[in-house]
Structures are given as structure tokens and as C-alpha cells.
Amino acid sequence: MSAIEIWGEMVRLEHAQSDRMRGVRPDDHWTQCAPQFKADPHRSGDTLVDALRAHLRPADTLLDVGAGGGRLALPLALACQSVTAVEPSPSMCAVLRATAREYNIANVSIIPAGWPEADVAPADVTLCSHVVYVVEDIAPFVHKLHSHARRLALAVLFQSPPQSQIYPLWEQVHGEKRHPLPSLPEFLPVLHELGIQPQVTELAAQPPRGYDSAADAIESIASRLYVTPNTDAMARLEQALADSLHETGGVWQVRGTQPLRPCLVAWPTAA
Ligand SMILES: C[S@@+](CC[C@H](N)C(=O)[O-])C[C@H]1O[C@@H](n2cnc3c(N)ncnc32)[C@H](O)[C@@H]1O
Numbered sequence: 576m577s578a579i580e581i582w583g584e585m586v587r588l589e590h591a592q593s594d595r596m597r598g599v600r601p602d603d604h605w606t607q608c609a610p611q612f613k614a615d616p617h618r619s620g621d622t623l624v625d626a627l628r629a630h631l632r633p634a635d636t637l638l639d640v641g642a643g644g645g646r647l648a649l650p651l652a653l654a655c656q657s658v659t660a661v662e663p664s665p666s667m668c669a670v671l672r673a674t675a676r677e678y679n680i681a682n683v684s685i686i687p688a689g690w691p692e693a694d695v696a697p698a699d700v701t702l703c704s705h706v707v708y709v710v711e712d713i714a715p716f717v718h719k720l721h722s723h724a725r726r727l728a729l730a731v732l733f734q735s736p737p738q739s740q741i742y743p744l745w746e747q748v749h750g751e752k753r754h755p756l757p758s759l760p761e762f763l764p765v766l767h768e769l770g771i772q773p774q775v776t777e778l779a780a781q782p783p784r785g786y787d788s789a790a791d792a793i794e795s796i797a798s799r800l801y802v803t804p805n806t807d808a809m810a811r812l813e814q815a816l817a818d819s820l821h822e823t824g825g826v827w828q829v830r831g832t833q834p835l836r837p838c839l840v841a842w843p844t845a846a
Pocket residue numbers: 605612640641642643644645646647661662663664667688689690691703704705706709710
């Protein structure tokens with residue numbers, strides 16, 4: 576199988592397993608967690624924002640594909656001429672729109688559509704952060720990221736799948752191994768097959784996710800495992816977490832969780 580076929584197969588298998596566990600696929604997958612993608616556009620010390628900003632020039636236009644709640648689009652809008660945010664999730668668009676209004680950032684326009692189908696003009700730089708893991712048909716997606724960038728394309732991916740920290744729980748709760756989504760190790764061979772030689776920069780590891788309480792942790796992990804209250808699966812999850820949830824300084828974490836490491840993948844697109 577080619578790297579592009581392996582990528583598609585991994586996404587297909589993961590999606591099929593998710594559909595089987597949760598039943599009906601929600602219209603907007605992000606409704607619950609969209610508020611987590613809100614962040615102060617003026618914050619400092621965010622290594623990802625700093626790394627992306629270093630690639631931008633003040634006169635640049637930026638196309639942020641899968642912009643979410645504007646965690647990156649809004650700070651980057653302060654460093655370039657304008658940002659076009661392509662985002663299919665209504666709840667994410669709502670967070671992005673409200674945050675732009677709250678901070679008076681007027682040079683961001685939102686295209687409420689998915690990629691690659693979105694009808695949008697090219698920009699100097701395209702950016703796609705933590706989106707490609709779920710894209711089954713990866714070749715046209717990357718091809719358009721490339722063809723719509725006049726100067727530079729940027730992608731941000733973790734070195735392991737975003738939910739990999741809870742993959743071990745699948746076996747304990749559902750009695751089967753989780754099919755992993757593809758991430759950076761599968762993305763680089765895809766780029767190679769597409770004739771793209773990127774520069775890859777490893778960024779600071781993200782500390783494991785913390786929760787406000789044990790109940791908050793169980794609820795959040797349960798929803799990511801498609802486990803509902805008052806079921807045998809919930810009892811198995813509570814049992815699995817009983818020994819591994821611990822609290823330090825008011826923050827609850829799952830013991831032994833490995834941090835996720837983001838990488839910035841950059842390639843020039845000018846002919
Ligand atoms: C994990 S969030 C990342 C948001 C933002 N880029 C960030 O790094 O904070 C993934 C986002 O990708 C969007 N997305 C998923 N599939 C997409 C597609 N085919 N085209 C554009 N956006 C997509 C989702 O709606 C979601 O907002």
C-alpha cells in the first residue's frame with residue numbers, strides 16, 4: 576500500500592470503530608468542547624503561536640484551514656494583513672466570531688465550510704493545525720493547501736494521535752484495541768509521495784491534560800470513549816480510573832500519561 580492509502584485506511588478504520596461504539600454520528604462533533612479552543616489573542620509565551628508568527632510577514636494574507644475557535648487565527652491576525660478562517664463546525668465558528676468581537680479583531684473573515692471543498696481565494700500562507708488526523712482523502716486536501724499558498728504552507732501535527740493518551744483504556748473498557756488515527760509519522764511519507772520536502776520543527780511538549788475534579792475527568796474521558804452513564808462500560812471505566820487518577824495542586828490527571836509533542840511542518844510553495 577502507498578503512504579496515501581495507508582493514511583486513508585487508518586482514518587477509515589478509526590471512524591468505523593467510533594461509529595460502532597457511539598451509534599449515531601453527531602451533526603457537530605465539537606459542540607461540547609468548542610469553548611476550549613478560545614484563547615486570549617494577546618497571550619505571550621505560547622511556543623506554537625511564536626513559531627507560526629516567525630513565518631509571517633506583516634503584509635501576508637493567511638488562510639487558516641480548520642481554524643476552530645481561533646486559538647491561532649486570532650493572534651496571527653495581529654501579525655499579518657488578514658486571516659481567512661475556513662471552519663465547517665458551527666460551534667467552533669461561533670466561538671471564533673465571539674472571540675474576534677470581544678477582542679476587536681476585524682481582519683478575520685470566516686468561511687463556514689470544509690476543506691478542500693471550500694470556495695476561497697489563495698493566500699500568501701496556508702495553515703492547517705491539528706486537523707489532518709481525521710481527513711480520509713488526504714491527497715486532495717494537502718494538494719489544495721499547497722496550491723492555495725503563494726509562498727508557504729504550514730501544518731501542525733502531534734507526533735502521536737491526539738487521543739492516544741486514552742487509547743490504553745479502550746481495551747479495559749471496550750475489550751478491544753483502539754484503531755489509531757494517523758499522525759506525524761504517517762504524514763511525512765504522504766508528503767514525500769506528493770513530492771513535498773518539508774522542514775520539520777519539534778515544539779515544546781504539551782503537558783498532559785488536567786481536570787478540575789475526578790468527576791470532571793471521568794465525564795470527559797467517558798465522552799471521548801463513547802461511554803454513557805449507568806452502563807457496564809462506565810463501571811469498567813470507573814474501575815480503570817480508580818487507581819490512576821491523582822490530584823496535584825488542585826489539578827487531576829491520569830497517572831503515566833505521556834505528553835503530546837507538536838511539530839511544525841513547513842514547505843515553500845512558490846514555483
Ligand atoms: C482540533 S481542532 C483544531 C483547531 C485549530 N486549528 C487549533 O489548532 O486550535 C480541529 C478543527 O478542524 C476542523 N475540521 C475538521 N475537518 C475539517 C475539514 N475537512 N476542513 C476544514 N476543517 C476541518 C474541525 O471542525 C475543528 O474545528
